[in-house]
Amino acid sequence: MVGLFLSGCGNLTVLDPQGPVAEQQSDLIMLSIWFMIFIVLVVFVLLTVMIVKYRDRGNNDNYDPSIEGSHKLEFVWTIIPIIIVTILSVPTVITIYNLEEAPEVAEGSVQVDPLVIHATSVNWKWIFSYPEENIETVNYVNIPVDRPVQFKLTSADSMASFWVPQLGGQKYSMSGMETELFLMANEPGTYNGRNANFTGEGFTEQRFLVNAVTDESYDSWVEEVQAEAPPLSEEEYAHLMVPGHAEEMTFSSTHLEFVNHAYDPTYALEKSAELGYEPLNPHSREGKAYEMPKLTQPIDTSRTYKVELDDE
């Protein structure tokens, strides 16, 4: 049965890595799976043998109630787990340290500096800022293949977790601080990314797409956005701070010019309050009447977020 399940592993997202970060993790996982299967099998076999052999069927010849223990045996099953844990610790620690650094670029190609992208989570959307390119996107992110990307994660409000399983494991984004995560894609393609840490009502839909594209298409995309997309005004950005969803958006400037949530944890609360938004008890009549806003580009900056009940 285990074999059957494992044969299907090729299709499991996490075991189908598309970049060096996810690959290291997937290798570590597979290594541990083999050890664990071994342990499980040993226990299963021993248990079966014991039950079959020593079940009470009236044959008392192999009954011996005087046994209390055996230092030799106990030593064996103390030392073997110690060895296994040691064997697993070494690659674990090595990988933990590796993941702190930009992944190596494939042999033969030139090592380039990682592309820096700020990823900001807001209830319940993702905002990506490219400080060098002066671009901002919402709910999707374009990256060049074969180039390490350094995501700088922060949150405007709730604690979220940035996760693109096929490219690498997750890390938390928190308001008032910044964490870093290196990812890299080896193949062009579109990968699912999402917030993996529960942030309330709109959490399930807090997803985004990662488009890994060739260097050339990445560069032409950047140029196109810089030329054609509208800049992001502070007023528009304030609307993004109101809890709710948003469609994919693209801007030719970043919010880093007026706020960095890593240093300003209350910005989102203040801005959404200014727009008339107040958190409502979901069980009250106002709470039930309230609809989560869904923002589209261009952002409707005339909106306020007050609740109106029609029968009052």
Next chain:
Amino acid sequence: MRWDEFIVTGDPLILGAQISIALSSIIAIVALTYFKKWKVLWTDWITSVDHKKIGIMYIACALLMLFRGGVDAMMMRLQLTAPGMTFLNSQHYNEIFTTHGTIMIIFMAMPFLIGLMNVVVPLQIGARDVAFPFLNNLSFWTFFFGMALFNISFIIGGSPAAGWTSYFPLASNDFSPGVGQNFYALGLQLSGIGTLATGINFIVTIFKMRTKGMTLMKMPMFTWTVLITSMIIVLAFPVLTVALAMMTFDRLFGSAFFTLQGQGLDMLWANLFWIWGHPEVYIVILPAFGIFSEIISTFARKKLFGYNAMVASVVIISFLSFLVWVHHFFTMGNSAAVNSFFSITTMAISIPTGVKIFNWLFTLHKGKIRITVPMLWSLGFIPNFVIGGVTGVMLAMAAADYQYHNTYFLVSHFHYVLIAGTVFACFAGLVYWYPKMFGHRLNEKIGKWVFWIFMIGFNICFFPQYFLGLDGMPRRIYTYLESDNWFSLNAISTVGAFMMAIGFALFVYNIYYSWRYEKRDTTGDPWDGRTLEWATSSAIPPFYNFAKVPEVSERDALWDMKEKGIDPNADTNYQKIHMPSNTWLGPVMSLMMFIASFALVFSWFPLAIIGGIGIFICMIIRSFDYNDGYYVSVEEITEIENKAREA
């Protein structure tokens, strides 16, 4: 406050629950009045200080909570069966997984085990009661009212919806408006008082009240695990108390310990929560280990293999349990050194645990194994728990955990550990000690059906979830897309969940069936047991436990007496026994705490103050209470004992 913020309306599921709660309360009140049982309820149960009765009340509450948490689980599984289901909406789903998780751990697993230890431990160590009988009654009632407070949230005010972990800033007023989180903070706080008191009570009981000859290294394994668990409780629960108090201040009085406003530290909450929370999972697993040790050794008819190593590993596990909490947030951007340290300490826990597994396996070696229902649960525990354990080691490898964290891989892992460990142990222990509590066994045939249906359903439910996790399905989502390709595994999982529900229903039926039809046990020792609890008569043994306190010379004390041909009840040269009186103060003081807490939930401060004064008055009355119990006369003992023997 307006009525529509007080009573939850507008959801047909909740309306149904409200109606059925109202109906069953009315039925209960009418039945109690009609059969004139109010007085019995009051004198024999509510005010009782008898540890066995308190234990039974704990277990009854835990079974009820298993039902409530189970209904929550079924609703969640139903919602997740297929992509795009609309059975529950997001808010409702969030409330349900929050209450499910909290109830299962705080109001089901822990009280179930505390119930069993209340029933068993004083009997196992040959004591007449616990060290502080009044406190024991009070502990139960604070737990009870904490449970009640948490549970009413879904019909009054609205349930918490920030997960059982209630991470900040999500759990602050800014993102969780309404009273739900207040119910969480105060419900847990109230029941936590009881748990802490229980911990203290059992440490003193086990240290001070063991019968003559029972040295520490002659204690039954279950008693050992209870002792260590109590120590973990005493060390861990104050952390929760403080954290919850800070949460309450943040929510009610505008302090800013954890909130975004005012420089609060959300990570401080996460740390405090898990400094309590990780040891908490050992609070619910170590007594389970103790239960399995008793049962496996009884039905293999052998001494526990490697007793010393078993004790040592429990001690080591309890020590390590305080050193691993960071594994719950490897992804919080800790330095590589920190993550490496906590990876290794976490993996290290698997070493003493592995030692225990092999010791259990070798307890079977050269035994004479009888496959009874408690034994089935215990044998079933081993392979299932090992699956949960090895995936725990996988989670401990921080670099890999970045991929498992917050996914169904984790959900599957902790259910494997909690269900195969704790829930199996609760079932095993309840069936095993059932005759001691109620004077008859549970039907073995139905019991075996329960085991197989539940165990197979459990695996069908949770095994596929490892693969869902590896396929990128995060926990706590209320629905998913067809293009995610998670449908088939989720559908299988739901089928398994409903098998478990059938198993549970059959278990409840078995209680009824056995009460009607099973033969009464007159021996007090229906399983041919090894430890002292089997030396008394069955069906809640006399309130003084032992007419003559037995003297112990070997580890499996009763087994040893049986081998030597000693009858522990032969000596009828009784002496009068001193026993504590019943108390109305325990339940009333807890009721006052309930009133105060309920008022605080809604920020009704005048009422909260009245409740607080009530608590204070109770304390004053208690401190002037010079009633220090009464004596049971020799005639009375003789009469009770004769009746028990001839039945």
